[in-house]
Amino acid sequence: MNDLMSIPCVLMRGGTSKGPFFLSSDLPSNSAERDVILLSLMGSGHPLQIDGIGGGNPVTSKVAIVGPSSIAGADVDYLFAQIRIDQQLVDTSPNCGNMLAAVGPFAIEAGLVAATGPLTRVRIHNVNTGKLIEAEVPTPGGKVAYLGDAAIDGVPGLAAPIALTFMDAAGARTGKLFPTGNARDRIDGVDVTCIDCAMPMVLVEAEAVGVSGYETAADLNSNDALLKRLKHLRLEAGRLMGMGDVSNQVTPKPVLISKPRNGGDLNVRYFMPDECHPSLATTGAVGIATACISEGTIASSLIGKHTPPVILSLEHPSGHLDVKLDSREGKVVAGILRTARRLFEGHVFAKPLGSIVRAA
Missing domain, CATH: 3.10.310.10 (Diaminopimelate Epimerase; Chain A, domain 1)
Structure with a gap:
């Protein structure tokens, strides 16, 4: 050898x-x-x-x-x-x-x-x-x-x-929590939230793209029409977020969100970007939770007003992931147990x- x-x-x-x-x-x-x-x-x-x-x-x-x-x-x-x-x-x-x-x-x-x-x-x-x-x-x-x-x-x-604390995760890639300048944008008739917090993502309400959001990862991965639409939405979101042509990048990640069913605060399906995650990315959870406490996002409209300190439970295909949000020196910090x-x-x-x- x-x-x-x-x-x-x-x-x-x-x-x-x-x-x-x-x-x-x-x-x-x-x-x-x-x-x-x-x-x-x-x-x-x-x-x-x-x-x-x-x-x-x-x-x-x-x-x-x-x-x-x-x-x-x-x-x-x-x-x-x-x-x-x-x-x-x-x-x-x-x-x-x-x-x-x-x-x-x-x-x-x-x-x-x-x-x-x-x-x-x-x-x-x-x-x-x-x-x-x-x-x-x-x-x-x-x-x-x-x-x-x-x-x-x-x-x-x-x-x-192992306790992880993300110190000021906003603007991880673009330098801005909301790179488009808006908490909500519209792409091809679909309301989205483009957020950059630990991970650049584009959040989409599941029903807006023809699914419930409660499907298994395998079911979503076999839905070619959905994957094609999410790919188009993320490419357009990448341009709106100032990231240029993201066809050879894995960000922004598309995320389907819906109301919870199993005692959590929000149900999510996170894509990587062309395949649904079997559970949920930690960085994705930080960004999604931050969207939940940010006024005007599609996430906050689903769960209502929440203010730090707060623990938000995100439902995913394998269970739940809890994110503890707090404020420190005017900035949001997020804690997750791994x-x-x-x-x-x-x-x-x-x-x-x-x-x-x-x-x-």
Whole structure:
């Protein structure tokens, strides 16, 4: 195997996502070379990612790159990469809050951050968005604990709780909470809310596009007419939000919303962007919850007026995700409970740069 590139790697589950974690020093600093290597080791360009370690689904085709912080006030840098499956494309424009849940544990075990007692706070600079997130990681006896009694919908079993706090998530990509200048816009006769908070999204009331919003992810993924319409809405929303042509980007994410059915505050179906998430992205939950407390959005019109501090429960295909919203120094901060697990460590193998030919 000496003709292949050997790269140290830790496979981790973060929240409801999974993917390889790398130290930034173990990958090329040149982004083009780095991306070619990531496509090779993940096996992109094939629906099963059969020639790599990708899982053939957007939630298992993700990469986290972690290194020393490049800014004051943070402990580590975290760069997230969404690796497309059928296409040989790497998108580093968004953050991923589920993978984020494993950044703290990875950083501690990699020696980037020292454990400080039974609970270690890791200040994470998300390079994609320039935003700061605090993670509280259980470290009894100075070691990361993965076993515990916390449960999150979309992941079987129990694990140690990891508390994430998003500090001022507004304008993660565009610099504005409402990039169009409006809490509500109209695209092709459909009312939408274009919001950029932790993740750029376009919120659409499900009934406005001919579905109930209570369908399973599989049912929505088989609805070709719906997927085509959502694609058109998100492309137009991207232009309205000042993001240009987003056809080769995964943002803004389309989100169907409807009234709750199972004791929550809002029912959601989150797309990534061409496939419905089996549960809900953490960053998506932050943005959706923020839309719920923002006057004039289609989300706030469904649930009524809510003011921080408040906990909002979002129903998704696998259960619920709760978001705690509070205000700090005039800015909204969002807290979410996640879990993570270290799955394996070793080396992953990629083809040498000179031998890799991207699919047309």
